[in-house]
Amino acid sequence: MTDEKWTEQHIPDQRGRVAIVTGANTGLGFETARMLAEHGATVVLAVRDVEKGKRAAARIRGEVTVQALDLTSLDSVRTAAAGLRAAHPRIDLLVNNAGVMYTPKKTTADGFELQFGTNHLGHFALTGLLLDRLLPVPGSRVVTVSSTGHRIRAAIHFDDLQWERSYSRTRAYGQSKLANLLFTYELQRRLAPHGTTVAVAAHPGLSNTELLRNTPAALRVPVSRLAPLLTQSPAMGALPTLRAATDPAVTGGQYYGPGGRGEIRGYPKPVESSAASHDETVMHRLWTVSEELTGVSFPVGRVATAS
Numbered sequence: 001m002t003d004e005k006w007t008e009q010h011i012p013d014q015r016g017r018v019a020i021v022t023g024a025n026t027g028l029g030f031e032t033a034r035m036l037a038e039h040g041a042t043v044v045l046a047v048r049d050v051e052k053g054k055r056a057a058a059r060i061r062g063e064v065t066v067q068a069l070d071l072t073s074l075d076s077v078r079t080a081a082a083g084l085r086a087a088h089p090r091i092d093l094l095v096n097n098a099g100v101m102y103t104p105k106k107t108t109a110d111g112f113e114l115q116f117g118t119n120h121l122g123h124f125a126l127t128g129l130l131l132d133r134l135l136p137v138p139g140s141r142v143v144t145v146s147s148t149g150h151r152i153r154a155a156i157h158f159d160d161l162q163w164e165r166s167y168s169r170t171r172a173y174g175q176s177k178l179a180n181l182l183f184t185y186e187l188q189r190r191l192a193p194h195g196t197t198v199a200v201a202a203h204p205g206l207s208n209t210e211l212l213r214n215t216p217a218a219l220r221v222p223v224s225r226l227a228p229l230l231t232q233s234p235a236m237g238a239l240p241t242l243r244a245a246t247d248p249a250v251t252g253g254q255y256y257g258p259g260g261r262g263e264i265r266g267y268p269k270p271v272e273s274s275a276a277s278h279d280e281t282v283m284h285r286l287w288t289v290s291e292e293l294t295g296v297s298f299p300v301g302r303v304a305t306a307s
Contacts, residue, residue: 006239006267008035011246015040018088019245020130022046022069022123023098025056028145028204031238032095036245037062041093046080046126048072048098071098071122072108074294081129091133093245096123096144096180105167112293113162115169119176121294124183128296131197135299140197143244144184146255147203148263150177151274156282158289179286181255181277186287188253190300198252200244201273204237205258205265232258232265240268 019036023029024045037043037060046069047053053066067083070076084091099119108117127142134140154174157163163172180201187199240256250256255273260266276282284302291297 006243006247006269008235008239008242011035011039011242012248013040014246017041017092018044018090019093019095020044020046020067020084020088020091021095021097022071022126025049025052027234028238028241029095029097030056030059031235032097032241032245033064034060035235035238035242036093037064039246044084044088046084046098069098069126070109071118071126072110072114074110074122074125076109077122077125078129081126084130085133088133090137091130092137092140094127094130094134094142095241095245096127096142097241098123099145099147099176101147101149101173102169104169105163107162110293111162113167113172115172115176116161116163116179119173120179120183121290123180124290125294125296127187128291128294128298132299134197135194136196138196141245141250142184142187142197142199143241144180144199144201145203145241146180146184146201146273147173147177148205148257149174150181150203150277154178154274155276156182156286158285161289178274178277181273182279182283182286183290184255185253185278186283187298187300189283190298190302192252194300198250200250200252200254200256202240202244202256202268203263203271204240205260205263206231236265243268 019041021033024033025047033043042063045053046067048070050068057064069080106114152174153171184199184201191197244256256268257263257271258266259269
């Protein structure tokens with residue numbers, strides 16, 4: 001099999017696996033959930049709007065349920081995690097897919113900047129609250145969806161994580177997507193000694209989804225006109241996530257994206273993330289801050305590194 005042509009047909013039999021996909025009622029999340037379910041997985045659509053989730057579930061062949069989850073509220077994250085733990089003694093796959101992009105300045109219910117709070121902190125908390133359901137399961141995976149936006153004006157602004165002094169929707173998005181990768185790599189470091197669960201990241205390239213709805217006004221018309229030429233379908237955009245989630249050859253700490261020029265389109269393959277995403281000092285500091293902000297600690301400890 002070549003990296004250039006990994007498709008839905010390469011997804012192995014998923015029967016017996018329990019998969020949770022956040023933000024699964026539309027776009028990339030829906031396609032990820034659909035393909036997992038149609039290959040035999042028991043899939044939970046973890047979504048903010050339960051009615052939309054039910055309509056999405058009705059369009060999918062297979063065993064699909066819906067769980068209310070609002071990543072902008074830590075209370076909702078805790079309630080959802082409790083419901084998922086009660087329903088599923090074992091979890092094989094957690095796909096941290098949901099996200100917001102280029103939103104106007106807003107805060108979550110807990111006072112976090114919306115993009116950082118949703119894309120990173122909500123998923124950080126959810127993963128920590130569910131991880132002990134994955135740890136005993138050989139071959140279990142946590143897949144977190146990042147973006148090429150992790151390279152664009154992106155850094156972790158520890159002096160103003162919530163953008164209270166100033167706000168740039170582009171830089172705030174970049175921070176949140178860089179945080180997704182730092183989280184994945186640090187989680188993998190902590191998981192490695194257990195030998196069962198791995199953490200992997202993916203990005204969809206440029207996909208024609210609802211995420212584009214918050215494009216700055218000045219760019220909205222050109223983006224809408226160019227989208228059909230530059231973007232790929234949600235089904236294609238979901239393939240890097242699906243490969244990260246199901247390919248038996250995947251190893252912890254890998255990052256998958258489209259294989260075409262600029263990683264905008266194409267079939268999924270392993271890709272490289274920025275040097276900033278591999279900064280171990282920033283990884284450890286972000287992890288500590290994320291635990292403090294969410295009040296969630298993980299059942300896997302920090303692994304000492306050689307000095």
